[in-house]
Amino acid sequence: MWLKPEEVLLKNALKLWVQERSNQYFVLQRRRGYGEEGGGGLAGLLVGTLDAVLDSTSKVAPFRILHQTPDSQVYWSIACGSSREEITEHWEWLEHNVMKTLSVFDSNEDITSFVQGKIRGLIAEEGKYSFVREDDPEKFREGLMKFEKCFGLPEQEKLITYYSCSYWKGRVPCQGWLYLSTNFLSFYSFLLGAEIKLIISWDEISKLEKTSNVILTESIHVCSHGEDHYFSMFLHISETFLLMEQLANYAVRRLFDKETFENDPVLHDPLQITKRGLESYAHSKHFSAFFRLPKEESLKEVHECFLWVPFSHYNTHGKMCISENYICFASQDGSLCSVIIPLREVTGVDKGDPANRGVSISTKGKTAFRFTEVRDFGLLVAKLRMKCNATASPQHIISTEVAAGSATDSPKDFGAEQSKMGQRDNSKTVSTEALMTVYHPQDAENLDSKMLKEKMKEQSWNILFAERGHGVSMFRTKKTRDLVVRGIPEALRGELWLLFSGAVNDMATNPGYYPELVEKSLGTCTLATDEIERDLRRSLPEHPAFQSDTGISALRRVLTAYAFRNPQIGYCQAMNILTSVLLLYAKEEEAFWLLVAVCERMLPDYFNRRIIGALVDQAVFEELIRVHLPQLTDHMTDMTFFSSVSLSWFLTLFISVLPIECAVNVVDCFFYDGIKAILQLGLAVLEYNMEKLLTCKDDAEAVTVLNRFFDSVTNKDSPLPPAVQQGSNLSDTKSDLPKVDITDLIRESNEVYIVLRCRKDKTTSLAVSRSS
Secondary structure, eight states, rough: EEEEEEEEOOTTTTEEEEEEEOOOOOEEEEESSSSSSGGGGHHHHHHHHHHSSSSSOOOOOOOEEEOTTTTTTOEEEEEESSSHHHHHHHHHHHHHTHHHHHHSSHHHHHHHHHHHHHHHHHHHHHHHHHHHHHHHHHHHHHHHHHHHHHHHTTTTOOOOEEEEEEHHHHEEEEEEEEEEEEEEEEEEEEEEEEEEEEEEGGGEEEEEEEEESSSOSSEEEEETTTEEEEEEEOSSSHHHHHHHHHHHHHHHHHHOOHHHHHTTTTTTGGGGOHHHHHHHHHHHHHHHHHHTTTTTTTOEEEEEEEEEETTTTTEEEEEEESSSSSEEESSSSSSSOEEEGGGGGGGEEOOGGGTOOOEEEETTTSOEEEEEEEEHHHHHHHHHHHHHTTSSSSSHHHHHHHHHHHHHHHGGGGGHHHHTTTTOTTTHHHHOOOOHHSOOOOTTTTHHHHHHHHHHHHHHHHHHHHHSSSSOOOOOHHHHHHHHHHOOOOHHHHHHHHHHHHHHHHHTTTTTTTHHHHHHTOOOOHHHHHHHHHHHHGGTSSSSSGSSHHHHHHHHHHHHHHHHHHHHTTTTTHHHHHHHHHHSOOOOHHHHHHHHIIIIITTTTTTSSHHHHHHHHHHHHHHHHHHHHHHHHHHHOOTTHHHHHHHHHHTTTTTTSSOOHHHHHHHHHHHHHTTHHHHHHHHHHHHTTHHHHHHHHHHHHHHHHHHHHHHHHTTTTSHHHHHHGGTTOOOTTTTTSSSEEEHHHHHHHHHTTTOOSOOOOHHHHHHHHOOO
């Protein structure tokens, strides 16, 4: 534990302590006789006897840390520990956060004052955490009084929490307190005779990130109005940063999307916002986004454990995450192994071997998942059994049967299952076949060789299914991703799109929803339906499926039904192009749920009048270009060029610029990897054309270079003939361009930018795009 700094005279106490570690400013000592074989000799025996006769409140901890500046004879006790693990944790924190910083001070007195202030702040912060656990408001009331007194903000401003930290004013850190409230980030320090007061509105922040430099290993960087602010030496920096992200997101959403913000049950009332509530909200959002679950799912429990991977014959370490309706697992050992188990498919939950604290979960697909080293595994088994039994209502049984059919057979039998369950026959209004199966172009010259490649791909996937399972609860590993990059075979594309996007869960838990929506929406006349009618025949017009009433009618029904379902979005240009491709490979109802997954989960805020989500990701894209392609950044005088050319890339997932048989490979990767796939491919396209772009004299010339490149992209495995390929009308001047295979391009983008983060937080990105 951290101790209030007190002077220690070592001259008369050297025989009582043994020095174990030391550096220029700190010393870690062990009390003699503790942890020594034979008691440490006579001195150790005397110390042990002295400690034994003292009462429990007077005993000296066996480890301690002292602070001393060079050339000083005065030491200060700042920490003690009852175990080596505890004191080592404190020592490592000092080395990680404080050691490098102390060299910036000009005098030893300033160093000692700073260390004392830092330790007192840590003690106060630990006390704050203890009051949170004990639900005692006294400590928080003390912080609230300081907050109100220091900053003079409006009375209705609600303080969420506060942290001890250091703020860098120039090259010298100032120890103080960071206050996080609903509308402001505030900092106050009074140290070394100097007062510092800082107030930053959340909606004025253009950058918020964790960073590191030579002096500091980790700090939080805040940029507002072009001015940089750095905060460091947090007791729990990750927790602090997460909460700051959530509060910034709160402010930005309120500013840009007031209607949605007011309907949010968590964030609409500032008086109801709490630190715990925001943290829980953030974890739940990350959980549902990572596993592609319905956005209503909230994270309830997390358990560190091991999952037995049968096809690899080893246990992988990771976390089991449990929500109302799902059990999910993601590994932490770099194997990229994840599993999603809907409770609607669980048939049994059993205790494993008590020695390894095991939990076994059986599913309708006749697969058993074995988790071990689960803390409180007995209680977890009881909870899971209760969850499964509690949801065994008639409605649950229906959705379970549907899910079982999609997991063991194929989602393509979903319409048949509905008919068996007595659902209304909507065959006259809803198409039950993917358009590609009806309007499959025939190319006698190349059909045999290309279809052979399709069969080989199917065989690879069937081997994967045999090893890792087939359906929503399959093991998803690096091998799965590798097969996706190669391109999903046409026969499996609709099924796997449903699976990887999470749309299969929406569809399974909402039987009959789409046909009813179609019936309600047909015949309605709104601004959205007028725009849909205008764009229907602009959707993949070269493809025969959309040269017929069958394809056009299916497209109309899906778009109209979605506009009816979500009037806040209604219809936005580019939705028609995306939906057309979905209808080629998925049944009409499946295409609808895929569109729901894209618009409401995978690309939120993309398809509306303001396309905020697309602007956010374009700002992220510009930042990635600055980091990964600095030469291109230096050459382009105006970075908005990248936003103008990439807007269609993001809105249509490259469908509008690539030949259709190439674009569907991109869509494969998007449904598996999310927006990361689009960002990576965009970077790869720019890097591939780097030399030509660097010679361009203006934006128009750069656009021509990129357009010619997209025209040269091909898919060597595609069974589609050139006559129906979008963008196939190449002029004679382009026919001699070297062909670029889309699979090679995607694979290169994954290898080159393998460390690319999946997505920067929408909070900071949106602020960046706004300031731009």
